[in-house]
Amino acid sequence: MAQVQQAISPPHRLGFLETLRKDRWWVEPALVFLGLSVFFGWLTISAFLDKWEFEIGPYLSPVYEPKLHGTFDAFWFSPALLILWIPAGFRITCYYYRRAYYRSYFLSPPGCAVGDVGKSYKGEAGFPLILQNAHRFFMYGALVFVVLLWYGAIRGFYNTDELIDGQAVETGFGIGLGSMVLVLNAFLLMMYTFSCHSLRHFVGGGLDCFSCSKWTRARKRVWDYVSLWNQSHRFWAWTSLVGVLATDIYIRLVANGHITDPNTWSGF
Numbered sequence: 001m002a003q004v005q006q007a008i009s010p011p012h013r014l015g016f017l018e019t020l021r022k023d024r025w026w027v028e029p030a031l032v033f034l035g036l037s038v039f040f041g042w043l044t045i046s047a048f049l050d051k052w053e054f055e056i057g058p059y060l061s062p063v064y065e066p067k068l069h070g071t072f073d074a075f076w077f078s079p080a081l082l083i084l085w086i087p088a089g090f091r092i093t094c095y096y097y098r099r100a101y102y103r104s105y106f107l108s109p110p111g112c113a114v115g116d117v118g119k120s121y122k123g124e125a126g127f128p129l130i131l132q133n134a135h136r137f138f139m140y141g142a143l144v145f146v147v148l149l150w151y152g153a154i155r156g157f158y159n160t161d162e163l164i165d166g167q168a169v170e171t172g173f174g175i176g177l178g179s180m181v182l183v184l185n186a187f188l189l190m191m192y193t194f195s196c197h198s199l200r201h202f203v204g205g206g207l208d209c210f211s212c213s214k215w216t217r218a219r220k221r222v223w224d225y226v227s228l229w230n231q232s233h234r235f236w237a238w239t240s241l242v243g244v245l246a247t248d249i250y251i252r253l254v255a256n257g258h259i260t261d262p263n264t265w266s267g268f
Contacts, residue, residue, distance in 0.1 A: 018115035033104035047080040053255035086141040093135035153182040169267030176263025192240040195229035
């Protein structure tokens, strides 16, 4: 009887970056590291560039929405710092972003089935990671910002400035490329917020019965929509990041005279 020889793989070594994976698992965390560094790097710079124009005509950069500049000019800090802590806190504590930057920045773990930088799992029960539980509270503030951003986007269709850079500009209702950019930005940020895991729990959690009353049935319908959007939460997370960055840069370029915004007001 012939003997059957079976190849036995050597035991898997444990340790940082040790893995049996043969694919390019490091590409995603590297791209996430680059993307988040660019976004939060620019966001930090933009918050302190309040002397470099960020508003022109009906267009206001979303970094400075709602409009607080002028009120705090006597202080050393930028008015954006009074605004950004809410949307920034919402993103930093987001369930998807936790996974993203835990892997990319903390290497904990760098990828599935890849050795962790730490020797043991500590979770989020201790300081400072226990502060991640504040996500639901940041979500309430983010919902308010959705309304404010849509207000700013709608305001982008109505110009009230008669004089811009020493030139008379038509006022009233109109449309420009900047108007559409603001609408797209508001939509992307709305979808990122509406696809949030905490919002899904907020509208449909804590119920034992979805069909017991008109109120619970209405909550079930909303929960179904949020659940559908939640499936693409990562997509909305990244497109909304790009949207904020692109909108801020576009409005600054127009406001500082580097490019011209095509619009029906025949100006800027």
